[in-house]
Amino acid sequence: MEKERLEKEIQLMEEKALAKIAHDPFRQGFHLTPLSGWMNDPNGLCFYKGNYHVFHQHSPLDPNRGNIFWGHFTSPDLIHWKKQPTFLYPVDSWDKDGVYSGSALACEDGLYLYYTGNVKHDGDYDYVYEGRGHNVGLAVTKDGIMPDSNACILENCDYPNDLSCHVRDPKVWQMDGKYYMVLGARTRQDEGKLLIFESDDRLHWWFVNDIRTEQSMGYMWECPDIFCVDGQWIVMTSPQGMEPHDDIGQNVYSCGYFPLYGDFRGDYELGAYHEADMGFDYYAPQTFEAPDGRRIVIGWMGMPDAEYINPTTENLWQQCLSIPRQLRFQDEKLFATPIDELKALRKDEMPVSCDGAVEWNRPKLCELVFENHGEMLDITIDACVHISYRAGKVTLSLSGPAAAGRTERFVNIPNLEKIQMFIDASSIEVFYNEGAYVMSTRFYPEQPSNIEIRGNGCGACYELMPMDIQWKE
Numbered sequence: 287m288e289k290e291r292l293e294k295e296i297q298l299m300e301e302k303a304l305a306k307i308a309h310d311p312f313r314q315g316f317h318l319t320p321l322s323g324w325m326n327d328p329n330g331l332c333f334y335k336g337n338y339h340v341f342h343q344h345s346p347l348d349p350n351r352g353n354i355f356w357g358h359f360t361s362p363d364l365i366h367w368k369k370q371p372t373f374l375y376p377v378d379s380w381d382k383d384g385v386y387s388g389s390a391l392a393c394e395d396g397l398y399l400y401y402t403g404n405v406k407h408d409g410d411y412d413y414v415y416e417g418r419g420h421n422v423g424l425a426v427t428k429d430g431i432m433p434d435s436n437a438c439i440l441e442n443c444d445y446p447n448d449l450s451c452h453v454r455d456p457k458v459w460q461m462d463g464k465y466y467m468v469l470g471a472r473t474r475q476d477e478g479k480l481l482i483f484e485s486d487d488r489l490h491w492w493f494v495n496d497i498r499t500e501q502s503m504g505y506m507w508e509c510p511d512i513f514c515v516d517g518q519w520i521v522m523t524s525p526q527g528m529e530p531h532d533d534i535g536q537n538v539y540s541c542g543y544f545p546l547y548g549d550f551r552g553d554y555e556l557g558a559y560h561e562a563d564m565g566f567d568y569y570a571p572q573t574f575e576a577p578d579g580r581r582i583v584i585g586w587m588g589m590p591d592a593e594y595i596n597p598t599t600e601n602l603w604q605q606c607l608s609i610p611r612q613l614r615f616q617d618e619k620l621f622a623t624p625i626d627e628l629k630a631l632r633k634d635e636m637p638v639s640c641d642g643a644v645e646w647n648r649p650k651l652c653e654l655v656f657e658n659h660g661e662m663l664d665i666t667i668d669a670c671v672h673i674s675y676r677a678g679k680v681t682l683s684l685s686g687p688a689a690a691g692r693t694e695r696f697v698n699i700p701n702l703e704k705i706q707m708f709i710d711a712s713s714i715e716v717f718y719n720e721g722a723y724v725m726s727t728r729f730y731p732e733q734p735s736n737i738e739i740r741g742n743g744c745g746a747c748y749e750l751m752p753m754d755i756q757w758k759e
């Protein structure tokens with residue numbers, strides 16, 4: 287069978303990749319990376335039967351992205367991880383060109399995983415308005431590890447007829463005794479919007495509403511999510527084709543959210559759009575609710591179709607996910623802060639105090655917490671990543687080979703009070719003012735070197751331990 291053949295090929299590829307980990311300067315310590323191959327969107331995030339589950343878009347046989355499968359990690363605590371077998375293979379007629387993004391619904395009788403079956407029909411098609419099938423698939427697993435069943439439950443003919451073939455990335459949740467699904471869509475007129483479907487039984491779905499804006503917000507909205515945090519409904523999505531304005535839209539594609547006022551099933555209004563992350567590498571985030579009620583988001587720390595690169599493919603892998611971030615709603619905005627669990631990785635603490643300038647040799651994995659007391663601030667990492675704050679604007683610029691093509695991004699922050707920064711082997715995530723703004727980027731330093739601060743303030747630098755990741759049985 288095709289699936290068994292692929293399984294063997296994956297196993298061989300994974301053994302080769304595993305042999306390279308120990309000598310790989312860029313293999314991440316506390317971010318999920320694919321053991322072999324390419325990774326993109328997080329999928330099916332949930333807590334089910336005592337474990338967190340992170341599924342993800344995965345091309346296990348090709349670090350430059352080949353056909354797409356679902357990879358899978360589990361963890362009891364978001365710190366100790368285990369790589370699980372490939373969960374979905376693109377081997378059915380209705381998902382043969384990729385088991386694309388989707389989400390999880392954790393139920394008493396099993397874990398329900400809704401995803402997109404991508405099909406490219408043979409022929410001379412544009413694959414946007416013609417020639418492509420975007421189906422909704424449903425895989426159900428009792429043990430959370432191996433699918434027990436898999437079926438196609440929606441096809442393009444089940445969607446409203448103003449749409450192109452691009453309708454994907456189901457996010458499903460339960461509410462008011464019913465089930466809801468939101469799908470990302472591109473209309474025939476190239477307007478990005480979302481579709482809301484409803485169901486009584488998790489299997490049969492009917493269309494109930496559109497979520498869209500009057501102003502132009504691009505031609506396609508990918509990877510939608512709708513959730514309530516601190517009493518506020520939020521619509522999150524990754525719009526493609528948005529016009530840039532001010533500090534919004536500096537990347538190839540955007541990713542952000544609107545507050546939603548009213549009812550997503552009927553009358554509603556969307557508030558102002560904000561980007562979820564203002565750095566180079568963050569896209570297709572998905573949220574889930576932890577057992578203690580926290581709303582946690584994980585994004586893909588990458589950017590589709592970007593000019594910059596990730597020089598890890600010679601070690602047979604590429605791309606990673608962001609650290610999990612806890613969301614809260616305050617002052618009409620989402621704030622994202624690193625989950626508390628990450629504090630368990632802190633090892634040695636070094637106090638940092640700066641009155642003019644300070645510099646120190648940094649550990650390879652580290653966290654910097656710094657309270658800014660000045661009008662101006664400059665932080666430089668390994669002489670290649672520069673964060674500078676001047677007159678209500680923070681600029682992140684990368685230079686030299688470690689940038690791998692990344693240049694400059696900025697964000698308007700009227701009053702910079704605090705910075706919290708997580709540095710892994712090949713990434714930096716910077717949280718400003720308790721998560722009011724975030725910037726994420728990959729970077730590729732051959733050797734960790736130093737951190738320099740010019741400005742005024744104080745804080746601490748922690749050496750971090752890597753997470754425990756079990757790659758093999």
Ligand code: FRU
Binds near residue numbers: 326327354387455569
């Ligand atoms: C976003 C995306 C999704 C799609 C998936 C395919 O990065 O394009 O819309 O389902 O990636 O891998």
